[in-house]
Amino acid sequence: MNVAPIPADADVLVRPARNIAGSLRLPGDKSICHRYAMLAALADGETRLENYATGADCASTLDCLRGLGCRIAQQGATVTIHGSGGRLQSPAGVLDCGNSGSTMRMLAGILAAQSFASELAGDDSLLRRPMERIVTPLTRMGATISSGAGGRPPLRIRGGPLRGISYRMPVASAQVKTCLLFAGLLAAGETVLEEPIRTRDHGELATRAFGAELRQDGRTVSIRGGQELRAVSAVVPGDISTAAFFLCAAALFPDSNLVLDGLLLNPTRAAILDFVAGMGTRISMLEVEQTHGELVGTVRVQGSPSLKGGTIAGRLTAAMIDELPVIAAIAPYTESGIEILDAAELRVKESDRISALARNLEAMGAKVEATAEGLRVPGRQTLHGAEVDTCGDHRIAMAFAVAALRASGEVRIRGANAASVSYPAFFPALDSLAQR
Numbered sequence: 406m407n408v409a410p411i412p413a414d415a416d417v418l419v420r421p422a423r424n425i426a427g428s429l430r431l432p433g434d435k436s437i438c439h440r441y442a443m444l445a446a447l448a449d450g451e452t453r454l455e456n457y458a459t460g461a462d463c464a465s466t467l468d469c470l471r472g473l474g475c476r477i478a479q480q481g482a483t484v485t486i487h488g489s490g491g492r493l494q495s496p497a498g499v500l501d502c503g504n505s506g507s508t509m510r511m512l513a514g515i516l517a518a519q520s521f522a523s524e525l526a527g528d529d530s531l532l533r534r535p536m537e538r539i540v541t542p543l544t545r546m547g548a549t550i551s552s553g554a555g556g557r558p559p560l561r562i563r564g565g566p567l568r569g570i571s572y573r574m575p576v577a578s579a580q581v582k583t584c585l586l587f588a589g590l591l592a593a594g595e596t597v598l599e600e601p602i603r604t605r606d607h608g609e610l611a612t613r614a615f616g617a618e619l620r621q622d623g624r625t626v627s628i629r630g631g632q633e634l635r636a637v638s639a640v641v642p643g644d645i646s647t648a649a650f651f652l653c654a655a656a657l658f659p660d661s662n663l664v665l666d667g668l669l670l671n672p673t674r675a676a677i678l679d680f681v682a683g684m685g686t687r688i689s690m691l692e693v694e695q696t697h698g699e700l701v702g703t704v705r706v707q708g709s710p711s712l713k714g715g716t717i718a719g720r721l722t723a724a725m726i727d728e729l730p731v732i733a734a735i736a737p738y739t740e741s742g743i744e745i746l747d748a749a750e751l752r753v754k755e756s757d758r759i760s761a762l763a764r765n766l767e768a769m770g771a772k773v774e775a776t777a778e779g780l781r782v783p784g785r786q787t788l789h790g791a792e793v794d795t796c797g798d799h800r801i802a803m804a805f806a807v808a809a810l811r812a813s814g815e816v817r818i819r820g821a822n823a824a825s826v827s828y829p830a831f832f833p834a835l836d837s838l839a840q841r
């Protein structure tokens with residue numbers, strides 16, 4: 406879908422709907438696109454990626470790679486990356502990661518091993534995000550990195566030869582795991598990483614797809630340095646975290662019937678499908694296949710007369726970290742409400758998502774209790790039209806567009822263009838599926 410961008414200061418109005426019907430194929434999964442693009446830059450040969458994500462975040466990754474001397478051609482959603490064979494070039498200026506924490510954290514793992522110095526910066530939101538989680542282990546591997554106050558960006562990285570480490574990660578973060586896998590790939594010896602909770606495994610699958618060997622044993626993954634990568638040709642599966650907004654929109658209405666084609670179904674990401682099914686929605690898989698280690702398929706979602714609530718805690722919180730905003734936003738429409746626990750990480754995402762969710766739900770007339778590490782939203786509530794503020798956060802923008810579909814009046818979304826960080830066509834796509 407080609408769409409005109411939403412001007413930075415424009416509001417979007419979302420009207421209530423009767424149901425969600427139709428089919429949609431989403432742009433490529435962001436987590437996979439970042440990783441494929443970075444590995445392609447290191448590999449030998451030319452990588453071709455179809456259905457590359459259309460949002461600003463994955464464009465930031467390509468821009469940084471161009472800044473490191475990679476030749477990248479883009480035609481629509483097809484991106485061709487000429488690999489450097491491991492010889493990136495010293496950048497002429499600061500590498501701008503925009504709003505993308507993934508770009509900054511994962512690229513830092515590669516830059517730490519280069520023979521030149523580099524600086525990574527980003528927008529105001531990114532400059533507030535914690536980076537000590539990568540600075541500490543990369544420093545142990547031999548890199549010299551200075552950061553801003555409180556371990557925040559910008560990061561100034563003096564790269565050099567790295568040595569493999571054994572590291573027990575204190576934070577459950579797939580970005581950190583991938584950063585260290587990339588650093589480990591470029592280091593001398595072996596790097597062994599143990600996660601507190603198993604997070605998404607795209608870093609592992611992508612590294613294998615590009616030809617490197619990894620060992621996996623429960624929550625531990627090890628990689629040997631010095632392995633060569635070879636280019637791939639891939640169609641990136643549709644982004645399941647973006648699909649979550651459409652799944653939840655469909656779940657709001659008994660007569661919904663939505664088909665999502667070519668969707669990523671990686672088990673470390675698909676908890677949202679089980680959760681929405683557990684709420685009462687009927688979810689069927691129509692076709693499933695594997696590509697470069699990733700499961701992809703077609704999913705049909707049909708609504709149900711009532712929506713059950715529930716509790717999200719521990720491992721489930723980690724598995725659904727990007728889907729929690731939309732679950733919280735539809736929580737008032739459930740029978741028994743939703744409780745989200747163990748989600749302190751939500752406070753350090755693109756915005757403080759716990760505060761942003763609580764404030765906007767209250768603006769729509771909902772009762773909600775925010776805690777240090779989560780939210781409690783009672784069920785059986787009626788929400789009214791209101792003005793909500795995205796706080797510049799793509800997932801807050803999209804979550805409240807979904808909540809608006811079952812409100813009693815129109816919802817004005819301020820800062821709606823934040824959605825373009827992950828899916829510039831989000832509002833027209835939602836509008837085309839919403840029956841009114």
Ligand code: S3P
Pocket residue numbers: 435436437507577578579580581583605726727
């Ligand atoms: C991501 C991991 C998660 C997630 C982010 C993408 C990834 O972040 O919230 O949107 O691609 O690895 P953390 O690693 O900080 O948990």
